[in-house]
Amino acid sequence: MTMLAPKHWQFPPGRLEEGFEDKKPLYDEAEAMAEATRCLYCSDAPCIQACPTTIDIPTFIRKIGTGNLKGAARTILSANLLGQSCGQVCPVEVLCAGACVYKAWGREPIAIGRLQRYAVETTLAQGPTLFQARSSTGKRVALVGSGPASITAAGLLALEGHTCTLFERQALPGGLDSLGIAPYKLKGPEALRELEWVLSLGRIELRTGVEVVERASGPGQVTAAELLESHDAVFLGLGLGVDSHLGIPGEAGEGVHGALHLIERIKAEPGLRLEGVRRAAVVGGGNTALDMAHELALLGVKVTLVYRRSEEEMSGYAHELAGARLDGVRLLENRQPLEVLRQEGKVVAVRLLATNRDGKPLPDTEELLTDLVAVAIGQERAPRVSLAFPGVELDAQGRVKVEPLTHRTGNPKVWSGGDCVNGGKEVVNAVAEARLAVQSMHRYLMGE
Ligand SMILES: Cc1cc2nc3c(=O)[nH]c(=O)nc-3n(C[C@H](O)[C@H](O)[C@H](O)COP(=O)(O)OP(=O)(O)OC[C@H]3O[C@@H](n4cnc5c(N)ncnc54)[C@H](O)[C@@H]3O)c2cc1C
Numbered sequence: 230m231t232m233l234a235p236k237h238w239q240f241p242p243g244r245l246e247e248g249f250e251d252k253k254p255l256y257d258e259a260e261a262m263a264e265a266t267r268c269l270y271c272s273d274a275p276c277i278q279a280c281p282t283t284i285d286i287p288t289f290i291r292k293i294g295t296g297n298l299k300g301a302a303r304t305i306l307s308a309n310l311l312g313q314s315c316g317q318v319c320p321v322e323v324l325c326a327g328a329c330v331y332k333a334w335g336r337e338p339i340a341i342g343r344l345q346r347y348a349v350e351t352t353l354a355q356g357p358t359l360f361q362a363r364s365s366t367g368k369r370v371a372l373v374g375s376g377p378a379s380i381t382a383a384g385l386l387a388l389e390g391h392t393c394t395l396f397e398r399q400a401l402p403g404g405l406d407s408l409g410i411a412p413y414k415l416k417g418p419e420a421l422r423e424l425e426w427v428l429s430l431g432r433i434e435l436r437t438g439v440e441v442v443e444r445a446s447g448p449g450q451v452t453a454a455e456l457l458e459s460h461d462a463v464f465l466g467l468g469l470g471v472d473s474h475l476g477i478p479g480e481a482g483e484g485v486h487g488a489l490h491l492i493e494r495i496k497a498e499p500g501l502r503l504e505g506v507r508r509a510a511v512v513g514g515g516n517t518a519l520d521m522a523h524e525l526a527l528l529g530v531k532v533t534l535v536y537r538r539s540e541e542e543m544s545g546y547a548h549e550l551a552g553a554r555l556d557g558v559r560l561l562e563n564r565q566p567l568e569v570l571r572q573e574g575k576v577v578a579v580r581l582l583a584t585n586r587d588g589k590p591l592p593d594t595e596e597l598l599t600d601l602v603a604v605a606i607g608q609e610r611a612p613r614v615s616l617a618f619p620g621v622e623l624d625a626q627g628r629v630k631v632e633p634l635t636h637r638t639g640n641p642k643v644w645s646g647g648d649c650v651n652g653g654k655e656v657v658n659a660v661a662e663a664r665l666a667v668q669s670m671h672r673y674l675m676g677e
């Protein structure tokens with residue numbers, strides 16, 4: 230991708246992520262034209278209904294087909310500011326392309342994600358002005374986090390003329406878009422370039438290395454009370470917490486990793502090498518487990534995915550499992566880790582307990598030889614800092630409670646969206662929720 234070069238944030242060179250090939254590379258013009266002309270431009274297009282941001286898919290595809298790339302990009306980005314990364318990372322197989330009429334006829338659906346990427350990436354590389362921010366309203370909004378939810382909210386608020394400040398505790402911004410997505414879909418620097426483009430839309434400041442806390446105890450922290458006092462409104466795009474643990478003997482120590490943490494290191498840590506790791510056991514059955522397993526397999530590791538129930542019950546997408554299998558991942562169903570076995574501190578195996586179809590333990594155990602264990606059994610729920618905003622509440626699952634149509638929390642100055650509200654979905658859901666929140670925030674800020 231050759232959009233605006235990142236001005237302030239850089240992924241260091243020498244990262245494992247750099248060696249991954251793009252599974253769905255950018256189309257060239259001839260490929261895009263050929264694919265665009267297959268589209269039937271359906272009225273009542275089912276692909277639009279299946280997109281959480283309701284992008285007018287037939288219209289943007291028609292524009293590609295007539296050579297109006299800028300118009301295509303504008304159609305996409307006016308519905309979804311992160312149309313670039315969504316084109317690369319959306320699970321189109323279960324969203325727009327999954328609903329395409331071609332699929333119902335047993336034929337290859339239109340490659341909507343790839344066409345979307347082509348239109349946005351090619352257009353933004355030329356640096357045109359696609360949107361003009363309104364003149365300043367004088368209103369100030371604080372956004373906590375800089376993942377897809379907060380970035381989208383900031384971009385849309387800035388276009389309405391509001392002044393936005395994003396507070397991000399990490400040194401690198403972008404949330405999971407830059408630090409979590411599998412590198413064969415989207416690499417960190419690509420996510421940062423998209424973020425830079427959103428920042429260029431209006432009056433947006435991004436402060437990294439600043440954590441929003443309940444009570445400040447050192448530098449690099451700002452309190453919820455300070456944000457509420459110095460801003461007209463606040464948006465919480467906090468994402469989820471850190472990796473959950475198995476809580477089994479042998480888990481603590483070298484060689485056992487939280488999957489999210491290891492994925493982040495593969496994407497961002499210069500010099501990380503998996504020397505001496507020939508075999509890996511990845512524990513879990515969701516999309517993070519599948520990504521972790523697939524990434525390790527592509528790095529040349531022999532990977533076994535250990536899941537406590539059967540394949541049909543996995544929450545990870547079937548197309549992601551199929552892709553991981555093609556690259557050598559083996560699935561071991563109905564097994565649950567009992568203990569990580571070590572010799573002189575080094576991981577050598579995991580003892581597994583057999584389980585029945587419902588995940589209930591059976592008496593049989595076995596040892597799976599491995600050099601590394603990656604635990605992908607979920608993330609802790611929304612960071613509790615949300616409770617430092619008076620009136621904001623969490624539901625029984627630990628998600629930030631919002632009014633569904635406006636995404637306003639129990640505090641009339643605070644809105645929220647993305648993973649911390651929906652419990653962990655996709656980038657496109659974070660974008661859609663941020664858009665709903667901004668519509669309501671804007672009405673409030675304008676005194677309507
Ligand atoms: C491994 C993995 C792979 C994924 N792959 C895909 C994929 O292929 N396609 C897809 O569509 N979706 C994917 N997702 C899901 C997608 O990344 C998330 O749905 C999306 O990033 C949610 O955006 P968000 O803004 O709500 O949260 P996040 O992206 O998590 O961003 C939240 C940000 O808030 C910051 N923050 C939190 N608390 C504070 C605080 N107190 N002060 C300051 N900053 C704070 C965090 O540091 C973080 O940067 C994946 C998720 C994971 C875990």
Ligand code: SF4
Nearest residue numbers: 268269271276329330
């Ligand atoms: S359903 Fe398929 S063929 Fe119809 S408009 Fe959408 S992408 Fe084109």
